[in-house]
Amino acid sequence: MQHALLMWKNTRMIVLTAVCAAIYAATLIAFKTVVPIIPGVTEVRVAGVFPMTFGFLFGPAGAWGLAIGNVIGDIFGGTLSPVSIAGFIGNFLMGYLPYTLWSTLIPVSNGTYAWDAKSVRNWLTYIVIAFISGAAAAVVIGAFADAIGMVPYSIISKIITINNFIGSLIGILLLIAVFDVTKNQLRLFWPEVMDVSAANTGMKASLGAWLVAAGCILGVFGGFVPGLSWTVVSWLATCLVIGGSLLL
Amino acid sequence: MNLTFYNDEATWLHRLDPRTKIGGVLLIFVICLCFNHPLFITVILTGVLAIFTTAKSIKVLWKLRFLLVLLFVFSVVLWPFFIKGKTILFQWHGLEVSSESLLYGFAMGLRLMTFVSAGLLLLATTKNEEITNGLIRLGIPYPVAFALATAIRLAPTFADAGTTIVQAQVSRGLDLDSKNIFGRFKRFAPLAIPIFISAMRYTNFLAMALESKGFQPDAPRTSYYEPQITGRDWLVLGFLTLTLAACLYMRLSLHWGIIISGRL
Numbered sequence: 001m002q003h004a005l006l007m008w009k010n011t012r013m014i015v016l017t018a019v020c021a022a023i024y025a026a027t028l029i030a031f032k033t034v035v036p037i038i039p040g041v042t043e044v045r046v047a048g049v050f051p052m053t054f055g056f057l058f059g060p061a062g063a064w065g066l067a068i069g070n071v072i073g074d075i076f077g078g079t080l081s082p083v084s085i086a087g088f089i090g091n092f093l094m095g096y097l098p099y100t101l102w103s104t105l106i107p108v109s110n111g112t113y114a115w116d117a118k119s120v121r122n123w124l125t126y127i128v129i130a131f132i133s134g135a136a137a138a139v140v141i142g143a144f145a146d147a148i149g150m151v152p153y154s155i156i157s158k159i160i161t162i163n164n165f166i167g168s169l170i171g172i173l174l175l176i177a178v179f180d181v182t183k184n185q186l187r188l189f190w191p192e193v194m195d196v197s198a199a200n201t202g203m204k205a206s207l208g209a210w211l212v213a214a215g216c217i218l219g220v221f222g223g224f225v226p227g228l229s230w231t232v233v234s235w236l237a238t239c240l241v242i243g244g245s246l247l248l
Numbered sequence: 249m250n251l252t253f254y255n256d257e258a259t260w261l262h263r264l265d266p267r268t269k270i271g272g273v274l275l276i277f278v279i280c281l282c283f284n285h286p287l288f289i290t291v292i293l294t295g296v297l298a299i300f301t302t303a304k305s306i307k308v309l310w311k312l313r314f315l316l317v318l319l320f321v322f323s324v325v326l327w328p329f330f331i332k333g334k335t336i337l338f339q340w341h342g343l344e345v346s347s348e349s350l351l352y353g354f355a356m357g358l359r360l361m362t363f364v365s366a367g368l369l370l371l372a373t374t375k376n377e378e379i380t381n382g383l384i385r386l387g388i389p390y391p392v393a394f395a396l397a398t399a400i401r402l403a404p405t406f407a408d409a410g411t412t413i414v415q416a417q418v419s420r421g422l423d424l425d426s427k428n429i430f431g432r433f434k435r436f437a438p439l440a441i442p443i444f445i446s447a448m449r450y451t452n453f454l455a456m457a458l459e460s461k462g463f464q465p466d467a468p469r470t471s472y473y474e475p476q477i478t479g480r481d482w483l484v485l486g487f488l489t490l491t492l493a494a495c496l497y498m499r500l501s502l503h504w505g506i507i508i509s510g511r512l
Contacts, residue, residue, distance in 0.1 A: 080370075084367075
């Protein structure tokens with residue numbers, strides 16, 4: 001979380017945040033009413049191709065950019081409501097978890113912060129983190145949307161998870177295509193822009209990573225366990241996701 | 249891409265301080281959450297629509313009529329199957345609908361319409377730069393507000409760049425009108441690459457321009473636009489706060505406006 005706060009002192013990271021937010025918002029608004037799934041809450045998110053790439057390449061700037069972009073999308077898509085607050089947190093997590101889990105979700109991750117399209121392990125890490133970050137957003141947004149009577153958690157959590165996950169899987173094409181250009185030509189790879197080490201190998205961070213993963217699995221599948229209500233599951237999973245994220 | 253719902257009129261609502269309007273919308277959101285009975289929420293929605301009328305901005309709401317109807321219909325259809333009530337209306341293969349769950353669905357549909365309408369009320373009567381200014385004055389750090397304002401300004405630029413790229417590819421034979429949703433989704437990914445690269449080049453130019461002008465995220469700032477909170481603002485905030493207190497009293501002490509207890 002330290003980098004997510006420190007980045008606001010770096011002009012280039014602030015501009016990256018604005019650019020990420022603008023791209024995300026423009027795509028969200030352009031496709032908002034094309035294929036709605038739950039009107040006013042979610043739609044087929046073509047913009048879902050961006051979060052993993054933004055999160056991995058731009059780190060905290062990508063995370064804040066997604067959060068701000070989603071709010072702009074809600075405002076100018078005409079769907080500003082209290083769920084926009086949960087949308088802000090959920091979309092922040094979609095950009096925050098890719099760069100924080102990449103080196104901490106051991107043994108899925110190898111503990112380094114790098115992308116190599118030829119490494120099978122990198123692909124596996126990408127797919128696992130794509131699922132976790134998509135589910136984390138779904139859990140937080142779903143719990144809040146259910147609490148205020150917008151849409152039942154049991155439905156919305158699955159729709160957002162699947163929607164985000166499919167978007168992120170297609171988004172791997174984008175990451176492969178732009179990684180070298182962004183890192184070596186434009187020099188906008190976030191550890192170099194902020195001049196920090198992106199790999200976080202402490203025990204606390206690994207614990208946080210697995211708490212987030214546990215929260216996501218509980219949030220998506222927990223309601224199927226007999227005797228567990230979706231409401232209890234949603235808030236327990238939300239606590240695990242947010243608590244774990246703070247440790248990262 | 250038109251990124252504004254602002255409706256330029258000279259009404260009492262347009263003249264309020266942006267902080268009052270942001271705070272007011274948040275208070276309306278909380279007031280909406282006090283009840284889950286359709287009758288009570290209808291009263292709140294009627295109040296919001298009355299404010300729209302006095303702000304001469306009902307045409308902005310009319311633009312989103314299909315979204316509002318969809319929100320309402322969706323809630324009325326969906327919620328009855330997820331809420332249990334005492335008075336069963338029909339049962340079928342484990343699914344049951346009660347009169348309480350049906351009323352709750354109506355209430356949630358009306359609540360969603362009220363949420364969207366209240367949000368739109370803020371946007372119809374407040375310019376984008378006033379919203380940003382209001383957020384800064386409410387304590388949002390300047391760099392965050394700067395990122396928000398810059399993103400709002402850049403989004404149409406990137407959308408136009410995206411449209412140009414899409415049109416160029418369509419003229420070369422790319423089929424984006426296929427009825428298959430996933431096919432369209434997949435075909436969008438390669439188009440995202442040139443949009444992404446052109447936006448990232450812009451990042452470097454903008455950052456250099458800011459740095460060359462001595463931009464410092466933490467530096468203290470003055471603003472050309474400095475709205476003042478007046479008596480009218482306090483009156484509006486006071487009225488909404490009293491309304492909220494009355495609603496909380498009705499819900500918590502008198503137990504009014506409840507169809508399903510234990511839910512907001």
